[in-house]
Amino acid sequence: MNSSLLSAVGEKLHKAQNILILTHLRPDGDAIGSLLGLGLSLQAGGKSVQMVSVDGVPAAFRHLAGSDKIVKRADGNFDLLIVVDCSDPDRAGNPFEGLGQPDISIDHHLTNLNYAILNLVETEAAATAEIIARCLPVWGFPVSAGVSDALLTGILSDTIGFRTSNVTGQVLRTVADLVDTGSNLANLYRKALLQKSFNAARYWGAGLSNLMFEDGIVWTTLTLADRRTANYPGRDDADLINMLSYLNEAEVAIIFIEQSDKVVKVSWRAQNGKDVSQVALLFGGGGHRAAAGAEVTGSLPDVQLQVLNATREIFIQEKVSDAK
DSSP states (O other), X not given: OOHHHHHHHHHHHHHOSEEEEEOOSSOOHHHHHHHHHHHHHXXXXXXXXXXXXXXXXXXXXXXXXXXXXXXXXXXXXXXXXXXXXXXXXXXXXXXXXXXXXXXXXXXXOTTOOOOSSEEEEOTTSSOHHHHHHHHHHHHTOOOOHHHHHHHHHHHHHHTTTTTSTTOOHHHHHHHHHHHTTTOOHHHHHIIIIXXXXXXXXXXXXXXXXXXXXXXXXXXXXXXXXXXXXXXXXOSSOTTHHHHHTTSTTOSEEEEEEEEETTEEEEEEEEOTTOOTHHHHHHTTOEEOSSEEEEEEESOHHHHHHHHHHHHHHHHHHHHHHHHO
Protein backbone atom coordinates (compact mmCIF):
# COMPACT_ATOMS: atom_id res chain seq x y z
CA MET A 1 0.00 0.00 0.00
CA ASN A 2 1.26 3.48 -0.91
CA SER A 3 2.50 4.96 2.40
CA SER A 4 2.20 8.59 1.27
CA LEU A 5 -1.40 8.02 0.17
CA LEU A 6 -2.14 6.25 3.44
CA SER A 7 -0.74 9.20 5.37
CA ALA A 8 -2.67 11.72 3.29
CA VAL A 9 -5.96 9.90 3.93
CA GLY A 10 -5.19 9.68 7.65
CA GLU A 11 -4.43 13.38 7.80
CA LYS A 12 -7.76 14.25 6.19
CA LEU A 13 -9.62 11.97 8.61
CA HIS A 14 -7.99 13.60 11.64
CA LYS A 15 -8.59 17.16 10.42
CA ALA A 16 -12.28 16.63 9.58
CA GLN A 17 -15.04 17.04 12.15
CA ASN A 18 -18.25 16.35 10.20
CA ILE A 19 -17.87 13.31 7.97
CA LEU A 20 -20.28 11.81 5.44
CA ILE A 21 -19.71 8.18 4.38
CA LEU A 22 -21.60 6.61 1.47
CA THR A 23 -21.73 3.19 -0.16
CA HIS A 24 -23.30 1.67 -3.26
CA LEU A 25 -26.86 0.78 -4.24
CA ARG A 26 -28.24 -2.65 -3.22
CA PRO A 27 -25.49 -2.93 -0.58
CA ASP A 28 -23.88 -6.29 0.14
CA GLY A 29 -22.01 -7.34 3.27
CA ASP A 30 -18.79 -5.61 2.28
CA ALA A 31 -20.62 -2.35 1.58
CA ILE A 32 -22.47 -2.34 4.92
CA GLY A 33 -19.49 -3.76 6.83
CA SER A 34 -17.15 -1.10 5.43
CA LEU A 35 -19.66 1.70 6.01
CA LEU A 36 -20.26 0.66 9.62
CA GLY A 37 -16.70 -0.36 10.43
CA LEU A 38 -15.23 2.96 9.30
CA GLY A 39 -18.14 5.05 10.60
CA LEU A 40 -18.22 3.57 14.10
CA SER A 41 -14.44 3.81 14.45
CA LEU A 42 -14.42 7.48 13.42
CA GLN A 43 -17.28 8.20 15.84
CA ALA A 44 -15.30 6.54 18.64
CA GLY A 45 -12.41 8.78 17.63
CA GLY A 46 -14.52 11.87 18.33
CA LYS A 47 -15.87 12.62 14.87
CA SER A 48 -19.43 13.47 13.90
CA VAL A 49 -20.30 10.87 11.25
CA GLN A 50 -23.31 10.30 9.04
CA MET A 51 -23.51 6.90 7.29
CA VAL A 52 -25.69 6.74 4.15
CA SER A 53 -26.98 3.80 2.12
CA VAL A 54 -29.63 4.86 -0.40
CA ASP A 55 -31.21 1.39 -0.28
CA GLY A 56 -30.93 1.06 3.49
CA VAL A 57 -29.59 -2.02 5.29
CA PRO A 58 -30.52 -5.55 4.12
CA ALA A 59 -32.14 -7.68 6.81
CA ALA A 60 -29.11 -10.00 6.90
CA PHE A 61 -26.96 -7.22 8.38
CA ARG A 62 -29.34 -5.46 10.76
CA HIS A 63 -27.92 -7.35 13.74
CA LEU A 64 -24.69 -5.34 13.44
CA ALA A 65 -24.20 -2.63 16.05
CA GLY A 66 -24.96 0.81 14.62
CA SER A 67 -26.92 -0.49 11.61
CA ASP A 68 -29.95 1.45 12.87
CA LYS A 69 -27.92 4.65 12.51
CA ILE A 70 -27.51 4.22 8.74
CA VAL A 71 -29.83 6.59 6.86
CA LYS A 72 -30.99 6.73 3.25
CA ARG A 73 -30.33 10.41 2.64
CA ALA A 74 -27.57 12.79 3.68
CA ASP A 75 -28.66 15.71 5.84
CA GLY A 76 -26.53 18.62 7.02
CA ASN A 77 -23.12 20.08 6.24
CA PHE A 78 -19.93 18.04 5.95
CA ASP A 79 -16.25 18.82 5.67
CA LEU A 80 -15.26 15.37 4.39
CA LEU A 81 -17.01 13.05 1.92
CA ILE A 82 -15.94 9.39 1.80
CA VAL A 83 -17.27 6.68 -0.52
CA VAL A 84 -16.57 3.03 0.38
CA ASP A 85 -16.72 -0.16 -1.71
CA CYS A 86 -17.99 1.72 -4.76
CA SER A 87 -16.09 1.64 -8.06
CA ASP A 88 -18.23 4.25 -9.82
CA PRO A 89 -19.98 7.28 -8.25
CA ASP A 90 -23.17 6.45 -10.16
CA ARG A 91 -23.37 3.17 -8.21
CA ALA A 92 -23.93 5.19 -5.03
CA GLY A 93 -27.18 6.51 -6.48
CA ASN A 94 -25.79 10.06 -6.61
CA PRO A 95 -26.79 10.98 -3.03
CA PHE A 96 -23.86 13.42 -2.94
CA GLU A 97 -25.11 15.43 -5.91
CA GLY A 98 -24.28 19.04 -5.21
CA LEU A 99 -21.66 18.14 -2.59
CA GLY A 100 -18.80 18.15 -5.06
CA GLN A 101 -16.10 15.60 -5.77
CA PRO A 102 -15.69 12.97 -3.03
CA ASP A 103 -12.61 13.55 -0.91
CA ILE A 104 -11.76 9.87 -0.39
CA SER A 105 -12.66 6.61 -2.11
CA ILE A 106 -11.77 3.37 -0.31
CA ASP A 107 -12.30 0.35 -2.53
CA HIS A 108 -10.88 -2.90 -3.87
CA HIS A 109 -12.64 -3.21 -7.24
CA LEU A 110 -10.43 -3.62 -10.30
CA THR A 111 -12.78 -1.34 -12.26
CA ASN A 112 -12.64 1.62 -9.84
CA LEU A 113 -12.70 4.90 -11.80
CA ASN A 114 -10.47 6.83 -9.34
CA TYR A 115 -13.13 9.51 -9.08
CA ALA A 116 -12.19 10.93 -5.65
CA ILE A 117 -9.45 13.39 -4.72
CA LEU A 118 -7.69 10.58 -2.83
CA ASN A 119 -8.30 7.05 -4.08
CA LEU A 120 -7.25 4.36 -1.62
CA VAL A 121 -7.89 1.50 -4.04
CA GLU A 122 -6.16 -1.82 -3.41
CA THR A 123 -7.32 -4.34 -6.00
CA GLU A 124 -5.37 -7.18 -4.39
CA ALA A 125 -7.45 -6.91 -1.22
CA ALA A 126 -10.15 -9.51 -0.65
CA ALA A 127 -12.64 -6.87 0.52
CA THR A 128 -12.88 -3.15 1.14
CA ALA A 129 -13.46 -4.07 4.79
CA GLU A 130 -10.05 -5.74 4.83
CA ILE A 131 -8.39 -2.50 3.69
CA ILE A 132 -10.18 -0.54 6.41
CA ALA A 133 -9.29 -3.14 9.05
CA ARG A 134 -5.60 -2.82 8.23
CA CYS A 135 -5.67 0.97 7.99
CA LEU A 136 -7.59 1.97 11.13
CA PRO A 137 -4.72 1.11 13.54
CA VAL A 138 -2.26 2.94 11.25
CA TRP A 139 -4.49 6.02 11.33
CA GLY A 140 -4.86 5.76 15.10
CA PHE A 141 -8.60 5.08 15.24
CA PRO A 142 -10.03 2.45 17.63
CA VAL A 143 -11.25 -1.02 16.64
CA SER A 144 -13.97 -2.02 19.10
CA ALA A 145 -15.94 -5.27 19.02
CA GLY A 146 -18.70 -3.50 17.05
CA VAL A 147 -16.21 -2.23 14.47
CA SER A 148 -14.65 -5.68 14.27
CA ASP A 149 -18.04 -7.38 13.76
CA ALA A 150 -18.80 -5.05 10.85
CA LEU A 151 -15.42 -5.50 9.18
CA LEU A 152 -15.45 -9.28 9.63
CA THR A 153 -18.90 -9.36 8.04
CA GLY A 154 -17.52 -7.46 5.05
CA ILE A 155 -14.62 -9.87 4.62
CA LEU A 156 -16.80 -12.96 5.13
CA SER A 157 -19.34 -11.72 2.57
CA ASP A 158 -16.92 -10.82 -0.22
CA THR A 159 -14.84 -13.98 0.19
CA ILE A 160 -17.98 -16.16 0.52
CA GLY A 161 -16.61 -17.48 3.78
CA PHE A 162 -12.90 -17.52 2.77
CA ARG A 163 -13.63 -19.49 -0.44
CA THR A 164 -12.37 -17.03 -3.05
CA SER A 165 -8.93 -17.28 -4.63
CA ASN A 166 -7.79 -13.91 -3.21
CA VAL A 167 -7.84 -15.16 0.40
CA THR A 168 -4.19 -14.90 1.42
CA GLY A 169 -2.29 -15.35 4.63
CA GLN A 170 -2.51 -11.59 5.12
CA VAL A 171 -6.32 -11.74 4.91
CA LEU A 172 -6.43 -14.49 7.54
CA ARG A 173 -4.01 -12.62 9.82
CA THR A 174 -6.24 -9.55 9.55
CA VAL A 175 -9.24 -11.72 10.43
CA ALA A 176 -7.38 -13.16 13.42
CA ASP A 177 -6.62 -9.65 14.69
CA LEU A 178 -10.31 -8.74 14.39
CA VAL A 179 -11.44 -11.91 16.16
CA ASP A 180 -9.07 -11.06 19.02
CA THR A 181 -11.18 -7.97 19.78
CA GLY A 182 -13.96 -10.30 20.98
CA SER A 183 -15.99 -11.00 17.83
CA ASN A 184 -17.80 -14.32 17.45
CA LEU A 185 -16.67 -15.45 14.00
CA ALA A 186 -18.97 -18.50 13.84
CA ASN A 187 -22.03 -16.38 14.63
CA LEU A 188 -21.09 -13.71 12.09
CA TYR A 189 -20.50 -16.41 9.45
CA ARG A 190 -23.93 -17.91 10.09
CA LYS A 191 -25.73 -14.57 9.89
CA ALA A 192 -23.86 -13.26 6.85
CA LEU A 193 -23.80 -16.39 4.70
CA LEU A 194 -26.05 -19.18 5.92
CA GLN A 195 -29.18 -17.72 7.47
CA LYS A 196 -32.01 -17.02 5.00
CA SER A 197 -35.60 -15.95 5.52
CA PHE A 198 -38.55 -18.07 4.43
CA ASN A 199 -39.36 -15.44 1.80
CA ALA A 200 -35.79 -15.54 0.47
CA ALA A 201 -36.07 -19.34 0.14
CA ARG A 202 -39.27 -18.93 -1.89
CA TYR A 203 -37.52 -16.33 -4.05
CA TRP A 204 -34.65 -18.80 -4.63
CA GLY A 205 -37.27 -21.35 -5.71
CA ALA A 206 -38.43 -19.04 -8.49
CA GLY A 207 -34.86 -18.54 -9.69
CA LEU A 208 -34.04 -22.26 -9.57
CA SER A 209 -37.17 -23.15 -11.53
CA ASN A 210 -35.98 -20.82 -14.36
CA LEU A 211 -32.44 -22.23 -14.47
CA MET A 212 -30.83 -22.62 -17.91
CA PHE A 213 -27.48 -24.00 -19.12
CA GLU A 214 -25.59 -23.70 -22.41
CA ASP A 215 -21.94 -23.38 -23.51
CA GLY A 216 -20.60 -23.43 -19.96
CA ILE A 217 -22.96 -20.64 -18.86
CA VAL A 218 -25.63 -21.17 -16.20
CA TRP A 219 -28.22 -18.43 -15.92
CA THR A 220 -31.61 -17.61 -14.46
CA THR A 221 -34.01 -14.72 -14.04
CA LEU A 222 -35.81 -13.17 -11.10
CA THR A 223 -38.74 -11.02 -12.17
CA LEU A 224 -40.75 -8.39 -10.38
CA ALA A 225 -43.59 -10.92 -10.24
CA ASP A 226 -41.28 -13.46 -8.60
CA ARG A 227 -40.38 -10.91 -5.94
CA ARG A 228 -44.02 -10.06 -5.28
CA THR A 229 -45.08 -13.72 -5.12
CA ALA A 230 -42.30 -14.56 -2.65
CA ASN A 231 -42.93 -11.31 -0.73
CA TYR A 232 -39.18 -10.75 -0.81
CA PRO A 233 -38.38 -7.19 0.34
CA GLY A 234 -35.01 -6.62 -1.35
CA ARG A 235 -34.03 -5.68 -4.90
CA ASP A 236 -31.21 -8.24 -5.02
CA ASP A 237 -31.03 -12.01 -5.63
CA ALA A 238 -30.80 -13.07 -1.95
CA ASP A 239 -27.27 -14.38 -2.76
CA LEU A 240 -28.55 -17.06 -5.14
CA ILE A 241 -25.72 -16.19 -7.54
CA ASN A 242 -23.11 -17.52 -5.13
CA MET A 243 -24.79 -20.91 -5.01
CA LEU A 244 -25.06 -21.09 -8.81
CA SER A 245 -21.38 -20.26 -9.21
CA TYR A 246 -20.45 -23.57 -7.56
CA LEU A 247 -22.45 -25.78 -9.91
CA ASN A 248 -20.08 -28.31 -11.51
CA GLU A 249 -21.04 -27.35 -15.07
CA ALA A 250 -20.85 -23.58 -14.60
CA GLU A 251 -17.80 -21.80 -15.93
CA VAL A 252 -19.89 -18.64 -15.66
CA ALA A 253 -23.11 -18.04 -13.71
CA ILE A 254 -25.42 -15.10 -14.44
CA ILE A 255 -28.57 -13.84 -12.74
CA PHE A 256 -30.89 -11.28 -14.32
CA ILE A 257 -32.86 -9.41 -11.63
CA GLU A 258 -35.68 -7.24 -12.92
CA GLN A 259 -35.69 -3.85 -11.17
CA SER A 260 -38.47 -2.22 -13.19
CA ASP A 261 -40.05 -2.61 -16.63
CA LYS A 262 -36.93 -1.14 -18.23
CA VAL A 263 -34.04 -1.78 -15.81
CA VAL A 264 -32.33 -5.12 -15.10
CA LYS A 265 -29.58 -5.81 -12.56
CA VAL A 266 -27.12 -8.37 -13.93
CA SER A 267 -24.70 -10.34 -11.72
CA TRP A 268 -21.87 -12.51 -13.05
CA ARG A 269 -19.70 -15.09 -11.27
CA ALA A 270 -16.85 -16.99 -12.91
CA GLN A 271 -14.61 -19.97 -12.28
CA ASN A 272 -11.30 -21.15 -13.77
CA GLY A 273 -9.78 -17.68 -14.10
CA LYS A 274 -12.36 -16.21 -16.46
CA ASP A 275 -12.67 -12.42 -16.30
CA VAL A 276 -16.32 -11.36 -16.11
CA SER A 277 -15.43 -7.79 -15.17
CA GLN A 278 -14.69 -7.15 -18.87
CA VAL A 279 -18.23 -8.16 -19.80
CA ALA A 280 -19.70 -5.99 -17.05
CA LEU A 281 -17.71 -3.01 -18.33
CA LEU A 282 -19.42 -3.34 -21.71
CA PHE A 283 -22.71 -2.65 -19.95
CA GLY A 284 -21.52 0.22 -17.77
CA GLY A 285 -20.80 -1.97 -14.75
CA GLY A 286 -17.68 -3.34 -13.13
CA GLY A 287 -16.28 -5.51 -10.38
CA HIS A 288 -13.66 -8.23 -10.14
CA ARG A 289 -12.40 -10.93 -12.48
CA ALA A 290 -14.54 -13.58 -10.76
CA ALA A 291 -17.48 -11.42 -9.66
CA ALA A 292 -19.03 -8.44 -11.41
CA GLY A 293 -22.31 -6.65 -11.96
CA ALA A 294 -24.10 -4.02 -14.00
CA GLU A 295 -27.45 -2.27 -14.15
CA VAL A 296 -28.70 -2.38 -17.73
CA THR A 297 -31.52 -0.38 -19.29
CA GLY A 298 -33.98 -2.43 -21.35
CA SER A 299 -36.63 -5.10 -21.07
CA LEU A 300 -35.72 -8.36 -19.37
CA PRO A 301 -35.76 -10.44 -22.61
CA ASP A 302 -33.67 -7.88 -24.51
CA VAL A 303 -31.10 -7.48 -21.74
CA GLN A 304 -30.82 -11.23 -21.32
CA LEU A 305 -30.16 -11.74 -25.05
CA GLN A 306 -27.57 -8.94 -25.19
CA VAL A 307 -25.71 -10.05 -22.06
CA LEU A 308 -25.62 -13.73 -22.99
CA ASN A 309 -24.33 -12.92 -26.49
CA ALA A 310 -21.68 -10.57 -25.13
CA THR A 311 -20.59 -13.08 -22.48
CA ARG A 312 -20.24 -15.84 -25.08
CA GLU A 313 -18.30 -13.53 -27.40
CA ILE A 314 -15.85 -12.51 -24.68
CA PHE A 315 -15.07 -16.12 -23.85
CA ILE A 316 -14.79 -17.16 -27.50
CA GLN A 317 -12.13 -14.45 -27.88
CA GLU A 318 -10.46 -15.65 -24.68
CA LYS A 319 -10.28 -19.23 -25.98
CA VAL A 320 -8.78 -18.05 -29.29
CA SER A 321 -6.21 -15.97 -27.41
CA ASP A 322 -5.29 -18.91 -25.15
CA ALA A 323 -4.85 -21.18 -28.16
CA LYS A 324 -2.24 -18.90 -29.78
